[in-house]
Amino acid sequence: MAFVALFILAYIYTGLLSIVSALFFVAIGLVVVDLILLFKQKGITASRILPEKLSNGDDNPIELTIQNHYNFTTDLQLIDELPFQYQKRDFEINTKLEKHQEKKITYTLRPLERGEYYFGNLNIYVNSPFGLVTRRFQFAKDAMVPNYPSFLQLRKYMLLAFSNKLFEYGLKKIRRIGHTMEFEQIKDYVNGDDIRNINWKATAKRNQLMVNQFQDERSQPIYSVIDKGRAMKMPFEGLSLLDYAINATLVISNVALKKQDKAGMFTFSRKVENKVVAERRPSQMNKILETLYNVNTDFSESDFSRLYIDVKRSITQRALLLLYTNFETLDALHRQLPYLQAMAKNHLLVVIFFENTELEKLTKVEATSTFEIVQKTVAEKFMYEKKLIVNELQKHGIQSILTTPEHLTINTINKYLEIKARGLI
Numbered sequence: 001m002a003f004v005a006l007f008i009l010a011y012i013y014t015g016l017l018s019i020v021s022a023l024f025f026v027a028i029g030l031v032v033v034d035l036i037l038l039f040k041q042k043g044i045t046a047s048r049i050l051p052e053k054l055s056n057g058d059d060n061p062i063e064l065t066i067q068n069h070y071n072f073t074t075d076l077q078l079i080d081e082l083p084f085q086y087q088k089r090d091f092e093i094n095t096k097l098e099k100h101q102e103k104k105i106t107y108t109l110r111p112l113e114r115g116e117y118y119f120g121n122l123n124i125y126v127n128s129p130f131g132l133v134t135r136r137f138q139f140a141k142d143a144m145v146p147n148y149p150s151f152l153q154l155r156k157y158m159l160l161a162f163s164n165k166l167f168e169y170g171l172k173k174i175r176r177i178g179h180t181m182e183f184e185q186i187k188d189y190v191n192g193d194d195i196r197n198i199n200w201k202a203t204a205k206r207n208q209l210m211v212n213q214f215q216d217e218r219s220q221p222i223y224s225v226i227d228k229g230r231a232m233k234m235p236f237e238g239l240s241l242l243d244y245a246i247n248a249t250l251v252i253s254n255v256a257l258k259k260q261d262k263a264g265m266f267t268f269s270r271k272v273e274n275k276v277v278a279e280r281r282p283s284q285m286n287k288i289l290e291t292l293y294n295v296n297t298d299f300s301e302s303d304f305s306r307l308y309i310d311v312k313r314s315i316t317q318r319a320l321l322l323l324y325t326n327f328e329t330l331d332a333l334h335r336q337l338p339y340l341q342a343m344a345k346n347h348l349l350v351v352i353f354f355e356n357t358e359l360e361k362l363t364k365v366e367a368t369s370t371f372e373i374v375q376k377t378v379a380e381k382f383m384y385e386k387k388l389i390v391n392e393l394q395k396h397g398i399q400s401i402l403t404t405p406e407h408l409t410i411n412t413i414n415k416y417l418e419i420k421a422r423g424l425i
Helices: 002-012 014-040 151-161 200-206 241-258 284-293 304-314 330-346 357-364 370-395 405-422
Strands: 044-049 060-068 074-080 093-097 102-109 115-119 122-127 134-139 143-148 181-188 210-216 221-227 262-268 272-279 320-324 348-354 399-403
Touching: 044 122, 044 134, 060 074, 060 093, 093 102, 143 284, 151 241, 151 405, 200 210, 221 241, 221 272, 241 262, 241 284, 241 320, 241 348, 241 405, 262 284, 262 304, 272 284, 272 304, 304 330, 320 405, 330 348, 330 370, 348 370, 348 405, 357 370, 370 399, 399 405
Parallel strands: 221 262, 221 320, 320 348, 348 399
Antiparallel strands: 044 060, 060 102, 074 093, 074 122, 115 143, 122 134, 181 210, 262 272
16 A cells, blocks of 8 residues: 555656655565565474363363474464354464474463363464565364363362361361261270270270270262252353352262262253262262263253152162252242252252352442442342241251352362261261
């Protein structure tokens, strides 16, 4: 465009024509030089290193390795074709490479839906030394990575559950109450042993103090029961309540297995599905992970009566049932309360439901108009009703966890450790 303007100007002022013509041929010469420099050499090589699988709801690192084979420094524009789930068309990275330099660039992706993620081409646009020509390179065509429930959280909380730093993440140590332990052996008394465990018959026979030694009860069935009905469709920070529950199920199953208990799970809406029988096998975690990955739902109305019938028929041993669901109103709880009470008669039932963090934000905003006052009052009413639900469950002997979505995993582990320490299961 600049030369077009100059030639128009030279048409008016004919004395400029020779100068403009000379500049034009110089520019053409520079373009030819740029073309030779860009296309004569090997140029740029690059690769995209993807993880074996993505972790849902977490930041997953994607690594790009780029090497400059040119004999000059060049500016690069990287455009990686991200999976369609992100709907992102303006993703680009700008960088510079010295001659013969190799560089590694890492960016993160936070997936919010389980399933298969397809990556397209890795496009690299290289500028010539004079900046007049750009050459495109394409690498790493069509790669697929499955997005699994959050196994990164699994590793994180597994370390927390067996460390001495639980309190730093809101997990508390629970004092053990009573003797809800299995007998292991009779041994000689040593200083520090609980004198309440002295076995007087064995002491009389051996003519020295003997005590009973106990070990924690093991191999208790722990079932994660996930409601995949419409109440679990609500999203928080892009992740649905269902996916929060799925991530928490993966973590608590792993912790239970490490605590020598049996872990299992199943989901329900109109019927019970995705069932994994509670067992303690080396392959159990992989079975649970694959089952959680394949959980699909249309978020239909949940049938708690079908859930109760299936639990009564299929789970004969007393078990800990961690029920992930959501109740927004007391009326919604009362409709399902008879089925919850029936399950709680034979099993230890813990109902886990969610605080609405968006409503909590509304209650903290200063109201300046009539509409905002009404809005704030309604939000406070719904939040108060959540507390009434907790009291109603407690009144009927059902334990519960009211938690924010982001603290679901922590609070679930905490409740499990508390139940184990108190010997309730």
